[in-house]
Amino acid sequence: MTVSLLVCTTCRAGQPVIDGQPVPGARLFAALERLGAPEGVRILPVECLSACNSGSAIALSGPGRWSYIYGGMSDADAAEILTGAAAYAAADDGIVPWRDRIAIFRKRSIARIPSIG
Amino acid sequence: MTVSLLVCTTCRAGQPVIDGQPVPGARLFAALERLGAPEGVRILPVECLSACNSGSAIALSGPGRWSYIYGGMSDADAAEILTGAAAYAAADDGIVPWRDRIAIFRKRSIARIPSIG
Numbered sequence: 459m460t461v462s463l464l465v466c467t468t469c470r471a472g473q474p475v476i477d478g479q480p481v482p483g484a485r486l487f488a489a490l491e492r493l494g495a496p497e498g499v500r501i502l503p504v505e506c507l508s509a510c511n512s513g514s515a516i517a518l519s520g521p522g523r524w525s526y527i528y529g530g531m532s533d534a535d536a537a538e539i540l541t542g543a544a545a546y547a548a549a550d551d552g553i554v555p556w557r558d559r560i561a562i563f564r565k566r567s568i569a570r571i572p573s574i575g
Numbered sequence: 576m577t578v579s580l581l582v583c584t585t586c587r588a589g590q591p592v593i594d595g596q597p598v599p600g601a602r603l604f605a606a607l608e609r610l611g612a613p614e615g616v617r618i619l620p621v622e623c624l625s626a627c628n629s630g631s632a633i634a635l636s637g638p639g640r641w642s643y644i645y646g647g648m649s650d651a652d653a654a655e656i657l658t659g660a661a662a663y664a665a666a667d668d669g670i671v672p673w674r675d676r677i678a679i680f681r682k683r684s685i686a687r688i689p690s691i692g
Contacts, residue, residue: 462691502691508643509686517688525642526625527686568686569626569644571634574579574619 460500461520461547463539465490467503469513471532482532483514489533496540498547512568518543523552527568538562577617578637578664580656582607584620586630588649599649600631606650613657615664629685635660640669644685655679 469483480488487503495501509515512529516539519525526546531539542560546552552573556564586600597605604620612618626632629646633656636642643663648656659677663669669690673681 464689464691504689507686507688508684512686515686517686519688519691525688527644527688567625569624569629569632569634571624571636571642571644571688572581572621574581574636 459520459547460498461518461523461543461552463490463495463499463501463543464504464507464517464519465501466505466507466509466513466515468505469507469510469515471513472511485533486514486516486531486536489536490539493536493540496544496547499540499543509568515568518546518552520547520552522573523549524573525571526552526563527570528563528566529568530566531562535562576637576664577615578635578640578660578669580607580612580616580618580660581621581624581634581636582618583622583624583626583630583632585622586624586627586632588630589628602650603631603633603648603653606653607656610653610657613661613664616657616660626685632685635663635669637664637669639690640666641690642688643669643680644687645680645683646685647683648679652679 465487471482507515514531582604588599624632631648
């Protein structure tokens, strides 16, 4: 089963917008695409996860799984984010055991939502 | 179609836990149940939406819709939350036009997640 790594590509992360330069969310998306999605994960751009005060924001989601939203991400976190996404893909219910969860997901969680029927 | 109003019943909302007294999230859930769900909405208890720094937290979710997470809610907001949930139920994609969105949903949004296939 494929899970989705949603990346808010409009996220300014509290920084001023500079003409001709991509916003932090777009830079994060580009960095993730450069590294490439691990097996079982697809990387999808999203316009605004409404977590503007906690950007850059990403979310992990998949059928029958808890969805997770994380904030405070930047392109420097791209490799670690993909490691965390792979662990999420490997967990049937989306709940990665705490000891196996990457540090930035432990520390920068914004919220989670259960899958409902 | 029925949408779900998820209520974090374990939410302490930053308040100390007092023996024998329900936590703020449990009080909010009880207040919502007392008023009763509007048509097309079911009220579901959830253990931890992982938005502990922004509690009490609730979420609105439904098949094929954007999910929304809100924080800073209390039992005093129960009636208004149900009004907002009814508007969410009436919006096919879950996106309630800004002008029709209740004030506490405008001001206390934590994040949203798109429905993905």
